[in-house]
Amino acid sequence: MPAYRPPRIASSEITPEGCFLSRRAFLATTAGGLLAVGTGAAGAQAAALPAPKGKYTVDEDLTPEADVTGYNNFYEFGTGKADPAANSAAFKPTPWTVKVDGLVAKPKEFGLEELLALPLEERIYRMRCVEAWSMVIPWTGFPLAALLDKVEPLGNAKYVSFETVVRPEQMPGQSGFFQPLPWPYREGLRLDEARHPLTILSVGVYGKTLPNQNGAPIRLVTPWKYGFKGIKSIVRISLTETPPPSTWNLSAPNEYGFYANVNPAVDHPRWSQATENRIGGGGFFGANRRDTLPFNGYADEVAGLYAGMDLKANF
Numbered sequence: 001m002p003a004y005r006p007p008r009i010a011s012s013e014i015t016p017e018g019c020f021l022s023r024r025a026f027l028a029t030t031a032g033g034l035l036a037v038g039t040g041a042a043g044a045q046a047a048a049l050p051a052p053k054g055k056y057t058v059d060e061d062l063t064p065e066a067d068v069t070g071y072n073n074f075y076e077f078g079t080g081k082a083d084p085a086a087n088s089a090a091f092k093p094t095p096w097t098v099k100v101d102g103l104v105a106k107p108k109e110f111g112l113e114e115l116l117a118l119p120l121e122e123r124i125y126r127m128r129c130v131e132a133w134s135m136v137i138p139w140t141g142f143p144l145a146a147l148l149d150k151v152e153p154l155g156n157a158k159y160v161s162f163e164t165v166v167r168p169e170q171m172p173g174q175s176g177f178f179q180p181l182p183w184p185y186r187e188g189l190r191l192d193e194a195r196h197p198l199t200i201l202s203v204g205v206y207g208k209t210l211p212n213q214n215g216a217p218i219r220l221v222t223p224w225k226y227g228f229k230g231i232k233s234i235v236r237i238s239l240t241e242t243p244p245p246s247t248w249n250l251s252a253p254n255e256y257g258f259y260a261n262v263n264p265a266v267d268h269p270r271w272s273q274a275t276e277n278r279i280g281g282g283g284f285f286g287a288n289r290r291d292t293l294p295f296n297g298y299a300d301e302v303a304g305l306y307a308g309m310d311l312k313a314n315f
């Protein structure tokens with residue numbers, strides 16, 4: 001159980017400090033400090049989860065494990081970057097089921113064991129948060145398409161919606177006076193995005209089962225989209241005909257769209273998206289700042305999904 005260790009760069013360098021403060025402030029100006037102060041306890045013990053390397057990788061240094069598992073966004077456990085690791089020790093990711101229903105021929109509630117028995121592989125992906133920081137993360141998981149195939153989507157299914165668990169007794173951000181978001185946290189994808197080979201359900205990171213703070217026991221990863229699409233601790237996946245609601249879009253529709261494709265040419269209304277701060281690695285102020293790439297560097301793979309669409313409307 002690694003204790004939280006701050007990223008190896010001065011907090012002043014984590015530019016989004018201001019960004020995420022203002023992101024929070026936008027929702028509730030008096031929120032700061034109301035959530036439980038962390039006890040320092042990290043999440044549940046992770047178990048080894050070996051998986052062969054898949055063909056997807058990135059020729060960039062991995063973000064140190066301590067940063068991947070210590071600098072998180074998971075508002076169910078608090079809005080601070082250290083809160084999810086500090087406040088999630090009581091969260092129980094097993095036993096777990098994921099209900100897959102809606103416009104499918106074979107709706108089913110899958111036990112976690114069944115999902116872990118699918119062919120797993122390691123995928124090293126860039127992750128770009130809408131707050132303008134980024135990481136390179138070795139996920140373990142399986143293509144979402146493998147799960148969708150099992151339930152046989154019907155012809156009128158056009159979208160996939162996702163829901164996070166609601167457990168106020170285990171998730172301090174879901175109880176108490178200040179609730180930063182409406183629960184459950186929800187996300188959605190177009191069915192063709194959901195079936196894209198890059199889209200995975202992740203069950204592990206750094207060769208171990210997911211720590212609670214990273215979305216145990218199962219979370220979505222769509223590397224060409226802003227990080228908030230990567231919904232954590234999923235309990236339900238539904239196929240729908242109409243676009244499903246998504247939490248950040250509901251909370252601030254002028255700032256967070258349904259597509260949320262990484263696009264350096266479309267600034268957030270309150271900050272630039274042209275560059276990003278890569279977490280970890282040390283160095284002087286701005287040493288890890290780099291250009292943000294269209295579709296987060298995955299344009300060759302995914303641009304075709306949006307052929308004919310105004311790319312500026314992909315947000």
Ligand SMILES: Nc1nc2c(c(=O)[nH]1)N[C@H]1C(S)=C(S)[C@@H](COP(=O)(O)O)O[C@H]1N2
Nearest residue numbers: 072073074075129164185227228230231232
């Ligand atoms: N349920 C839930 N999922 C969530 C979030 C959240 O607050 N709640 N935060 C999102 C955001 S903004 C980001 S950047 C990623 C962060 O994933 P990580 O902490 O594993 O890096 O999780 C996303 N998934």
Ligand SMILES: [Mo]
Nearest residue numbers: 129130227228
């Ligand atoms: Mo994010």
